[in-house]
Ligand SMILES: Nc1ncnc2c1ncn2[C@@H]1O[C@H](COP(=O)(O)OP(=O)(O)OP(=O)(O)O)[C@@H](O)[C@H]1O
């Protein structure tokens with residue numbers, strides 16, 4: 001009725017039409033509080049902050065004089081600037097993209113930038129603070145805590161070894177993880193289904209469960225001649241345990257009426273397992289896989305630091321034993337990046353697989 | 362044309378073992394019924410008198426302790442899409458969209474390809490075309506129940522078993538759904554067996570009301586409803602039927 005009236009007057013026809021086709025963006029915006037001009041200006045300023053912070057960090061690095069002892073030891077000083085410039089440029093690119101999209105009416109990119117901007121700004125400022133405490137003043141003890149450019153130099157100087165270590169670590173991690181997940185799914189689902197399987201698996205899970213799998217490392221080092229295989233076993237064991245437990249719970253708690261419904265609709269035998277039980281237990285299974293991953297990461301580090309002579313954990317202990325602390329830090333940074341990437345990837349998978357749980361976010 | 366379908370329930374008893382004590386529950390005792398294609402049976406009775414058990418037996422989800430159930434002389438062994446059942450709760454598969462839920466049965470039997478148009482048609486019938494990509498968590502109770510009903514109907518079952526399918530709905534949606542189910546039944550003339558707690562609903566919809574008695578579950582009476590559709594809930598005959606059935610249920614409670 002409203003629309004018709006507006007039609008007669010010949011105004012707001014466009015509006016009424018587009019109001020009918022609400023998009024998700026418009027919905028989010030409508031449900032948001034009205035923003036004052038001051039608030040909008042502040043939001044814009046916030047969105048620019050990361051670039052300002054990066055510039056500030058660069059200026060600080062260039063204009064504050066180095067600590068006297070380090071004057072000649074900061075080689076390749078431009079590398080740190082590139083290190084600052086790359087993320088700043090990436091942010092700039094997304095910021096421009098967000099502005100263009102904003103003009104086109106898709107505002108979520110911009111709001112996302114505003115949301116993330118303070119965090120990125122603080123990160124740049126933190127880098128600057130670290131630079132002030134190390135290279136510029138020598139307040140933090142060198143060589144135990146090197147400055148950032150020193151770490152960058154170490155990483156670039158020894159990149160073939162770092163890369164090789166990354167490769168070894170990731171290979172070991174994923175091999176162990178996938179063996180563990182596969183075995184865990186098998187036993188977990190079997191346990192959930194069959195009392196008899198559960199009878200035999202449950203005691204193992206109960207007795208070994210509370211013990212961190214890394215505990216077995218020294219024992220494995222003695223009895224298994226091939227340390228790589230031993231580490232693989234330890235990593236798989238921890239993952240297996242987490243996945244078994246979670247998927248067993250998941251299968252045991254599947255709503256019985258779903259099986260009835262599926263059988264009525266003609267599902268039989270393995271279809272009940274693969275099309276009903278497993279999808280229904282998916283939240284638990286993915287939970288177990290996340291836990292398994294964190295356990296696998298711990299085991300990996302313990303294994304590499306205790307005996308396996310490859311990988312980032314080994315690289316770190318090796319660098320430490322030669323007092324190459326900048327390399328140790330370089331490896332640490334790489335580790336942080338890798339573990340975060342793996343966790344984020346897993347979370348993305350989880351979010352996609354479980355999008356049915358609460359509908360659209 | 363195929364012969365008219367007959368469902369025979371022959372001296373069927375069903376007992377359940379209890380978990381805590383050593384006794385058994387006699388959910389149903391010596392049930393004898395003969396139901397024919399085109400009938401709409403309303404099953405009423407006090408809570409716990411074995412109505413759901415009866416439907417589950419017909420569906421083939423459970424087997425009888427004594428006696429047997431046959432369809433056209435063939436013993437019922439295990440569930441089949443020919444005997445569709447709609448549960449009190451929608452029991453949709455939460456990880457599947459509306460469309461996927463509707464096509465579940467075809468996908469289980471690997472004949473989705475030939476039946477894609479059926480899914481389209483039924484989406485239209487239940488008025489949820491715009492919700493085909495939504496997950497059950499995003500549907501209202503009434504919408505979910507309509508999908509559950511459609512998911513069963515899409516297999517064109519010869520026997521349709523409804524276990525209080527409208528129990529969770531508000532009065533208005535409920536009356537709408539009653540008419541929807543009735544018009545669908547009058548078009549297809551399957552055998553429908555519907556459990557309900559609502560005596561009015563039983564009389565409004567059924568060609569026959571089967572009244573059950575509890576402890577142990579027995580058939581107390583079979584009351585054919587001789588009224589034309591659509592029925593008038595306030596006509597005098599309707600009220601008479603209602604009083605008759607309510608009396609029986611009351612008597613059962615006092616016993
Ligand atoms: N799987 C089971 N195990 C043990 N006892 C059961 C089981 N299913 C049903 N019963 C028992 O059988 C009897 C009948 O149950 P049923 O679910 O058929 O009742 P109902 O008539 O559908 O009741 P309501 O109207 O409340 O749904 C009850 O006493 C119940 O305790």
Ligand SMILES: [Mg+2]
Pocket residue numbers: 412413414524
């Ligand atoms: Mg019941």
